[in-house]
Amino acid sequence: MRDYIGIGLSDDIKESVEQATDGLMHPKVIFVFAEYSKFEEAICLMQEKYPNTPIVGTTGYCFANKNIIRNNIVIWAINEGIDVEVGVLENISKFPIKDIKSLEENIGKINAGNDNTVCIEFCTGAEEKIVSTINSAISKKNIPLIGGTSQGANDKGIKCVSLNGKVYLDTCVYALIKNLNGKIKTYSENIYKEKSGNFIATKVDVQNRRILELNGKKAGQVYxxxxxxxxxxxxxxxxxxxxxxxxxxxxxxxxIKLVDDEDSLNCYKRVNQNDVLNILELQNYKKAIQNTLDRIKADFANISFIFSIDCIYRFLLFESMNFTKEYCNIMGSIGQHIGIVGEGEQYINQHVNQTMICVVFE
Structure with a gap:
């Protein structure tokens, strides 16, 4: 497999796109990552330049070639060695399953084998619905899911993603990628350990992702x-x-998003009635990261590239510890690495937070 990573650093969006695509020819699929205010124009310019190539896009920060990209445009493309099918699930906050047939058709076209296919998705929210909807189709072929919620929004809090030059709201865009030359494997990384005993979520507001009570006491008080x-x-x-x-x-x-006036914990992941919960604490995060890389090296003698999705809370934690640049270098130490920062991570059959997930291509 052969991939391409391009970075556009100009404040002029057209010039930035030209910088990021300098030398990019005949790609099989393109991913566009950009800061929200530059996203729509960048997507339109990319569609004009590569009208016959599937182009998937989302907003947010990036790690690219050991660089941290906050406010510019990053292009990731795979040039050879893959089959790819792309698509959308629209109206995800209410009825994402209406587009399940087209997803199933794309799964049939990709003809996944054992350990050689992945579904990469980017969404604007409704993560639990997305995970269950996509998994109802891809699990039949044992295709793993890795995805991220777009990071950044307009002044009204509206997020967006894109596919083939069109910007979507309330949507999930996806790419099914099959490695024709080797295997694909996914990983997740948790840099926390359990601090407390278990609690039962005895009162919750599922729709609004609020935990009202743990073990019959106000959740904020227990925390x-x-x-x-x-x-x-x-x-x-x-x-x-x-x-x-x-x-x-x-x-x-x-x-945890915030604690409200009722001492409820407002969260970024849904909690159901009677879920078993725990309060975590930070462990030796450098060791946890190295353990992940050691697992990857043990599984792959030859790494083509790594694509990762980090939570914005992890990013902010690393920023507070002046660790972000070192982390970027570590992630690029075992192979070519491109990563994005999202506001939620979707992995296999779960929506999670404050986690790093990645897919490795042989």
Whole structure:
């Protein structure tokens, strides 16, 4: 396989697109990552330049060639060694399953084999619905899912993604990619460990992702008592002490958005009635990251490239520790790496927060 990473650094969007695509010829698929205010124009320019190539886009920060890109345009393309099918699920907040037939048709076209295909998606929200809808189709062929919620929005909080020159709201765009020359494998990374015993979510507002009570007590109160903090200190702890949904031996991280006037915890991941939850604490994050890279190196003798999705909360945590640049270098140390920063991660059959997920191509 052969991929291409281009970075446009000019403030002029047209010039930035030209910089980012200098030398890019005959790509099989293109991904466009850009800051929100530059996104729509960049997408239109890319469609004009590559009208016959599938082009998938989302907004947010990037890691590219060991660089941190915050306000510019990044192009990632795969030039050879793949089959690809792309599509959209629209109206995802209400009825994403209406587009399931086209997804199933694309799955049939891609003809996935064992461990050689992945579904990469970008969405504007409704993550739990997206995960269940896509998995209802791709799980039949054992295709793993890796995806991210677009990072950034307009002044009304509206997010967007794109496919083939069209910008969509309330939508998920996806690419099914089959490696013709080797395997594909996905990984997830949790840099936290359990701090508390288990709690039961005894009262929740599922629709609004609010946890009202844990073990019959106000959720905010339980969180404060466990960490030995006051309510006013909760915002100082959300990066280091998220929650987790416990399923078997796995922890699926839940980011805390805020504590409201009712002492409820407002979150970025849905919590259901009677879910088992835990409060986490930061572990040795450098060791956790190295463990992930060691797993990848053990699984792959030859890495073509790595695509990762990091949570914005992880990014902000690393920024607060002056670790972001070092992290970028570490991720690029075992092979060509391109990554984006999202506001939520979709992995296999779960929507999670404060997690890094990645796919490795042989």
């Amino acid at each position: 404060c008592e466990t960490l030995g903090i006051t309510k006013n200190q909760i915002n100082d702890c959300v990066l280091t002490n998220p929650l987790a949904r416990v399923i078997g031996k796995e922890d699926f991280v839940i980011a």
